[in-house]
Amino acid sequence: MDRNVYSIVLLEELVDAVDRLACERGISRSGMINRILADYLSCATPEERIGNIFSCMEQYFSAAENFQVRSRQSETMLTIRSSLKYRYHPTVRYALELFRENSKAIGELRVTLRTKSAVLEDLLTEFFTFRGKMEQRWLGAHFPGDHVPYEIGPGRFTRTLVAPASEQDRTAEKTSEAICDYILEFDRELKHYCAGSDSPIKTQVKLEWEYQNHIKKNIII
Structure with missing residues (x-):
């Protein structure tokens, strides 16, 4: 509006x-x-639309295992936390900002993890790079300019979220479901990658195959 x-x-x-x-x-x-x-x-005002999406997400993650939803600190921000199965169980923070403006981009998700471990920081950069390139390969055609809008920094992955392509998928329920699915899949892949049970190449091949199946069943956002 x-x-x-x-x-x-x-x-x-x-x-x-x-x-x-x-x-x-x-x-x-x-x-x-x-x-x-x-x-x-x-x-419905933009604030009500955002509030409805957040309410659906809070309900969804309250029933999800190993996730914590922080109380909202503003009308447009929601933070979800998960712990990584790594030494000292560092916290993974998913900070979601939804935009008031009615545009193609509906928000931004910032994934951050603070660590003093150089080994873990390198592992995170490796995973974020892999994840970003994988999204570009399989989702690029769905975005303006054939480019998935993401950025990588030390211990940080930022992704701009876009409105679902189908009008019927733009309700608060469907949009929240798409965002939740994105966070859950991202978190699952991150934990699997950092577990180090296989070589990086084997892990990447496995995760990419699973990711292809995931996006076939879920709303792209």
């Missing part, structure tokens, strides 16, 4: 009531007025 500035005349008592409610909800006066009008007119 586009945002514009309008000049309207309101009763002072109504503005005071809106301000009190906005303060309770932790949002701005404009945001509160938008919510009130959207509820009255049965129109």
